[in-house]
Amino acid sequence: MPILSVSRVLKSPAEAIGTEATVQGWVRTRRDSKGGFSFVALSDGSCFDAVQLVVPADLPNYQSDVLRLTAGCSLEATGTLVQSQGKGQGVEMQVKSLKVYGFVEDPDSYPIQPKPHTFEYLRDVAHLRPRTNTFGAIGRVRHTLAMAIHRFFHENGFSWIHTPIVTGSDCEGAGQMFRVSTLDLANIPKTPEGKVDFSQDFFGKETHLTVSGQLNVETWCTALSKVYTFGPTFRAENSNTSRHLAEFWMIEPEIAFADLHADADLAEALLKYMYRALLNERPDDMKFFAERIDKECVTRLEKFVNATFERITYTEAISLLEKAVAKGEKFEYEPKWGIDMQSEHERFLTEKVFGRPVAVMNYPKDIKAFYMRMNDDGKTVAAMDILAPGIGEIVGGSQREERLDMLDKRLDEMRLHKDDYWWYRDLRRYGTVPHAGFGLGFERAIIYATGMQNIRDVIPFPRTPRNCQF
RNA sequence: UCCCCUGUAGCUCAAUGGUAGAGCGGCCGGCUGUUAACCGGCAGGUUACUGGUUCGAGUCCAGUCGGGGGAGCCA
Numbered sequence: 215m216p217i218l219s220v221s222r223v224l225k226s227p228a229e230a231i232g233t234e235a236t237v238q239g240w241v242r243t244r245r246d247s248k249g250g251f252s253f254v255a256l257s258d259g260s261c262f263d264a265v266q267l268v269v270p271a272d273l274p275n276y277q278s279d280v281l282r283l284t285a286g287c288s289l290e291a292t293g294t295l296v297q298s299q300g301k302g303q304g305v306e307m308q309v310k311s312l313k314v315y316g317f318v319e320d321p322d323s324y325p326i327q328p329k330p331h332t333f334e335y336l337r338d339v340a341h342l343r344p345r346t347n348t349f350g351a352i353g354r355v356r357h358t359l360a361m362a363i364h365r366f367f368h369e370n371g372f373s374w375i376h377t378p379i380v381t382g383s384d385c386e387g388a389g390q391m392f393r394v395s396t397l398d399l400a401n402i403p404k405t406p407e408g409k410v411d412f413s414q415d416f417f418g419k420e421t422h423l424t425v426s427g428q429l430n431v432e433t434w435c436t437a438l439s440k441v442y443t444f445g446p447t448f449r450a451e452n453s454n455t456s457r458h459l460a461e462f463w464m465i466e467p468e469i470a471f472a473d474l475h476a477d478a479d480l481a482e483a484l485l486k487y488m489y490r491a492l493l494n495e496r497p498d499d500m501k502f503f504a505e506r507i508d509k510e511c512v513t514r515l516e517k518f519v520n521a522t523f524e525r526i527t528y529t530e531a532i533s534l535l536e537k538a539v540a541k542g543e544k545f546e547y548e549p550k551w552g553i554d555m556q557s558e559h560e561r562f563l564t565e566k567v568f569g570r571p572v573a574v575m576n577y578p579k580d581i582k583a584f585y586m587r588m589n590d591d592g593k594t595v596a597a598m599d600i601l602a603p604g605i606g607e608i609v610g611g612s613q614r615e616e617r618l619d620m621l622d623k624r625l626d627e628m629r630l631h632k633d634d635y636w637w638y639r640d641l642r643r644y645g646t647v648p649h650a651g652f653g654l655g656f657e658r659a660i661i662y663a664t665g666m667q668n669i670r671d672v673i674p675f676p677r678t679p680r681n682c683q684f
Numbered sequence: 685u686c687c688c689c690u691g692u693a694g695c696u697c698a699a700u701g702g703u704a705g706a707g708c709g710g711c712c713g714g715c716u717g718u719u720a721a722c723c724g725g726c727a728g729g730u731u732a733c734u735g736g737u738u739c740g741a742g743u744c745c746a747g748u749c750g751g752g753g754g755a756g757c758c759a
Binding site: 243245246247248249251252253255266268284285298299300301302303320321322323324325327328329330331332334335337338389390426447449451452453454455456457458459462463464465466546556557558605606607608609610653654655656657658659668669679680681 | 685694695696708709710711714715716717718719720721727728749750751752753754755756757758759
């Protein structure tokens with residue numbers, strides 16, 4: 215007897231009907247009919263929908279097992295796939311035998327009831343929330359997007375570089391980092407000067423979890439030309455918002471012989487590829503998101519994959535904001551050339567002016583990182599942020615400074631120690647090349663696609679300040 | 685970290701400082717090719733925690749912890 219996924223059963227009804235099969239999964243609901251049978255909605259997560267089992271009361275274990283089934287029970291059913299007599303579904307299974315693997319110990323307190331739950335509540339039962347419609351859909355969407363990303367890069371000649379999670383560079387950027395150490399916290403070895411003696415630590419030096427694979431991946435970029443990283447990233451910032459996680463996944467491509475415009479082209483092509491794949495491969499889940507989470511999400515993606523990307527310079531962005539102020543728009547912070555844009559400014563641009571993501575390019579050098587390439591005006595650097603409505607920054611990237619003298623000047627200006635960057639500087643000394651890259655926040659890309667409001671609900675186990683359950 | 689809001693049954697929420705309630709879910713029964721089923725009944729509570737005010741606190745006050753929204757940092 216072939217074991218079929220629910221997806222296989224429901225996808226091609228014409229083939230399925232009339233055949234015998236076995237299905238396995240977890241009960242969503244059970245309804246009893248006195249017509250001599252029970253209906254059991256069975257889900258195995260292979261697609262959005264559950265398959266309906268019609269279980270006749272004359273099965274030997276009908277009283278003992280079937281009538282005890284509640285949401286969450288696991289079982290295997292074998293029977294004939296038939297055209298449904300009811301309205302809600304095309305195919306259903308006329309069950310001939312049914313085996314329960316596991317009952318729900320206490321149905322009264324089983325956390326996942328067949329009713330809407332708040333997302334806040336479901337975070338407390340994150341080990342069971344994948345059994346809900348929403349989180350099942352999130353899981354499949356997340357996978358689909360991850361696969362699309364790898365496929366996009368692979369098809370375009372990129373190599374996936376596995377940059378390290380543990381880093382010895384304390385120069386990755388401004389972000390607060392998580393310490394990695396095997397020292398005994400209750401008995402920390404000290405140097406004669408009274409400082410922590412990291413020479414006795416596991417790596418013989420201070421180490422942390424990475425906040426970005428960029429610096430490492432740049433090295434491989436100057437050999438394999440087109441590379442990317444895709445992995446977990448850690449920020450020990452005390453951020454309590456709906457779009458920040460302490461552990462999140464980031465995609466960071468890096469391309470050689472490329473400038474900022476090529477960088478923006480790449481970001482645009484990648485995002486369009488991802489969302490096109492999502493629309494093609496997960497129409498069932500996207501239909502659900504459009505019905506229950508965010509009415510606009512499907513039309514938003516359809517528009518996104520077909521539209522040209524909006525691109526403006528930082529200077530133009532500020533001038534748009536200033537014009538808005540002149541027309542009476544109120545901001546808490548006055549937009550002015552030289553300031554970092556506030557959330558309210560980004561929202562105004564993406565939500566009110568354009569109504570879709572916008573790439574903002576060439577920011578003032580003083581508000582950006584040391585490695586970004588100085589523009590000829592001497593005031594701005596070749597940086598690029600892609601801002602999305604409701605999320606803010608979804609992509610942050612730049613053309614990198616490939617000229618050693620300019621890089622050193624920036625390091626000096628920002629009072630950073632050149633020695634700490636010796637291998638990064640070597641790339642500029644040995645066959646340097648113009649190159650560019652960006653970081654795409656994976657969870658933020660999922661938020662944009664699904665309309666989910668909180669980043670904690672698009673990752674299986676969210677890590678946030680004071681929360682590392684599960 | 686800052687500002688605002690919030691914590692009551694398994695879940696979602698009610699309850700003027702005066703006997704803690706409903707819907708859903710669960711259990712029992714009825715009805716039905718049902719599908720967020722429907723009808724009747726039953727069970728279910730240290731009102732987040734600690735302290736205070738009061739004759740009396742779910743309600744008022746203080747602290748702690750958790751949650752939400754917004755801000756900053758950013759992906």
